[in-house]
Amino acid sequence: MKKIILVGSILFAQLFFSQDYQITYNLRYREDSLSTNYINKNFVLQVEKDQTKFIFKSLIDGNKILDANTRMFYDLPMEQIVQHKRNADDYTNYEVIFQNYYSYPSSNPISWTIEKDTKTENTYKLQKATSNFIGRQWEAWFIPDIPIMEGPYKFRGLPGLIYEVKDSKDNFTYELIEVKKLDKTYDTSNIIETHFGTKPIAITRKKYEELKLNDYKNPYADYRSMSAGTWSISPSEGRVINTIAQLDQYAKEVQERIKRQNNPVDLATAIKYP
Structure with missing residues (x-):
């Protein structure tokens, strides 16, 4: 009986890894840590065979109506647009600064403590994990039944798709909205590899801070x-x-x-x- 469950689990995992997904998250955040006002923006985690991309959803919405010859610039919020290879902690970060499009590398390994706590939300059985990461303490809930070891922004590496992650000061909360399987890889060349036709200027993090x-x-x-x-x-x-x-x-x-x-x-x- 255990062997049947194990084989079924492997096939289930292979099915997920062989598919591309667009996973939508809502980010609720405070620009001013002393304020009680929050902003909500939707992002898309695009999971491909070899890489993942975390993209401002408005970029995808805009990509449907604009062609590569359109010169325009979205205000990319809070250093959130990132890309990385699957199972790796090295990222390419994208940012617009006064109508110039930039990219810079970063390495952000994350270590989790998986807790015993579980709960059910929106029919998903969730398990808790915690981490001290990028200067904040985080609490995450992941879905063990969805074997995608990814999540919003740079949160990844848990044995299941991240459903929710928030910091201890209640400044940032990412929450899953939708998981959509794609029939083919969605072309992001117009919205992340270029910004509606404008190629990113490759710089260092130090240069980014100078700018x-x-x-x-x-x-x-x-x-x-x-x-x-x-x-x-x-x-x-x-x-x-x-x-x-x-x-x-x-x-x-x-x-x-x-x-x-x-x-x-x-x-x-x-x-x-x-």
């Missing part, structure tokens, strides 16, 4: 070299900024917002703004 700090120190710097009357910024309805004096004031507001909203999921490498 973010420069962007903080000189918000909208390119506008300062433009002639008056040739540019304008509309940060909100009814407000137009089109002079250097107005830009100086707005730059201070932008800097304060950047510092206030500096609550990245990877707290271990958080940029320290002056």
Whole structure:
């Protein structure tokens, strides 16, 4: 009897590993760790035979209506767009900084403690696991019956698909919404390998931090070299900024917002703004 169950489990696992999946998660997070306000965004974990990609769902939605010759830029939230080979902890991270698309590598191994606690939610039998990872303490619930050792963002390596993972300070909660099997691999070349036709500029993490700090120190710097009357910024309805004096004031507001909203999921490498 045990042999039959074991064989069945192997075949079940092989079926999962031989398929491509798009697994949708909702990310509920706080940009400001002192705020009580949360933002919700949906992401897609694309599981392929040899690699996985964690993608902002709006990129996939936009990809259906835009072609590769369309030059546009999504504001990619919270350093969340990543790609890695299956069963590996080396990632390629993607980010847009002022209409430039960048990629940089990182290595983020994760170690889990699997707990005895179990529960059932939405018909899934779940088991608990905990980890101290990227500067935060995490609690995860995974699905042992779905043998995909992946999860949202850089959370992976559990013996089952991650259903939910959240940090101890209630800043970030990823929760499973949908598991969809694909008939063929979904082409992401227009939304991650390029950003609607724009290839990423490969940089180091150190260079990425330099770019973010420069962007903080000189918000909208390119506008300062433009002639008056040739540019304008509309940060909100009814407000137009089109002079250097107005830009100086707005730059201070932008800097304060950047510092206030500096609550990245990877707290271990958080940029320290002056």
